[in-house]
Amino acid sequence: MSQVSEKRHFSHRLRDTNSAFLPARAAGNAPVRVGFVLLPHFSMMAFTAAVDALVTANLVQSTPLFTITSYGLHSTTVRSDLAIDISANHTLEALPLEGDDALDVVVVCGGFRCELSEHAALSRKLRLAHRKEKVLAGLWNGAVALAYAGTLDGLCCAIHPDNHSFARERFSQVEVSNQAMVVDARTLTCAGPSSALEMMLMMIERLHGPDTVRAIREILSSDRLADDSETRLTLAENDPTLPGALRDLLRLMNSNIEEPLGIEELAGYVNLSRRRVERLFQTHLQTTPSRYYLELRITQARRLLLQSxxxxANIAVACGFASSTHFSHCFKDFFGVSPSQARQLRRSA
Incomplete structure (x- = not known):
């Protein structure tokens, strides 16, 4: 029994990649309810960056972590900064702060051309949310709305640089930061799209831990720009924090999925002893070379199974398994269902 239990756990490098496909954990708390208030001419890029973090958080876990709802001030149709009309779910009047469907987080989405005058109904909603101890957030110059409501008094906030002078002149009780993002216990503010993503990732990490955020980053930052201005995929073999010899070993494994190399062969290719190779994997990846190789192949098989x-039988061969029976046993050990069941579940979803 202990051997089967061990097989169900990926090492940390590949656990995040496969987390959404692992057996569901026992039901925990209900999803966090997040509401976005879209101001006219809101920044589409900042809004989608924040929403993308939440949507991807739901994708990398087997049960939803967040629900997302949008609100327009007067109408369910809101013009973005790109002159594209976005259909919100509700108007501000329907924004719930009490009862079973009350929001947990309220995010005000501003933009470069958003009006900076106070909207009385929004201020009332934000003051009520503050009294109800909801988390409040502002994107771009969304912090201006929070400041009008008095929810930033005595606090520091981030806001787009174009609005610094206005905010400092208008809100003497609020400290305007030169940082792109400021995160307090129940208030989160940011100055633009990149910091909007980072702000939401910080909130997600507080709620659900670093493993979930690592899985999100693996998806959303897969083509991030390296320091040498060369765009590289964020694969383990490209991780500059790993020793060069280990990265070479990972490249060899990735290039030899269908016909896996033996550990002695891998060691020979990089001119290291088998013991040295095993130490590299244990020190930096907290697993053995053979274990990591198996996890790599079963991950590749899972992708082919669900994406093609x-x-x-062909997938088993393509991923280096001796037979479809052996592949099915390994797949069920890791994911809790057979390959055919996994494919059926994905198609029904």
Whole structure:
């Protein structure tokens, strides 16, 4: 029994990649309810960056972590800064702060051309949310609305640089930061799209831990720009924090999925002893070379299984398994269902 239990756990490098496909954990708390108030001419890029973090958080876990709702001030149609009309779910009047469907987080989405005058109904909603101890957030110059409501008094906030002078002149009780993002216990503010993503990732990490955020980053930052201005995929073999020899070993493994190399062969290619190779994997990846290789192959098989219509037998061969029976046993050990069941579940979803 202990051997089967061990097989169900990926090492940390590949656990995040596969987390959404692992057996569901026992039901925990209800999803966090997040509401976005879209001001006219709001920044589409900042809004989608924040929403993308939440949506991806739901995708990398087997149960939803967040629900997302949007609100327009007067109408369910809101013009963005790109002159594209966005359909919000509700108007501000319907924004719930009490009862079973009350929001947990209220995010005000501003933009470069948003009006900086106070909207009385929004201020009333934000003051009520503050009294109800909801988390309040502002994107771009969304912090201006929070400041009008008095929820930033005595606090520091981030806001787009174009609005610094206005905010400092108008709100003497609020400290305007030169940082792109400021996160307090129940208040989060940011100055633009990149910091909007980071702000939401910080909130997600507080709620659900670093593993969830690592999985989100793996998806959203897969093509981030390296220091040498070369765009590289964020694969483990490209991780500059790992020793060069280990990265070479990972490249060899990735290039030899269908016909896996033996550990002695891998060691020979990089001119290291088998013991040295095993130490590298244990020190930096907290697993053995053979274990990591198996996890790599089963991950590749899971992708092919759910992203193609190829037969299970062909996928088994393509991923270096001796037979479809052996592949099915390994797959069920990791994911709790057989390959055919996993494919059926994905299609029904």
């Amino acid at each position: 219509d190829d037969s299970i």
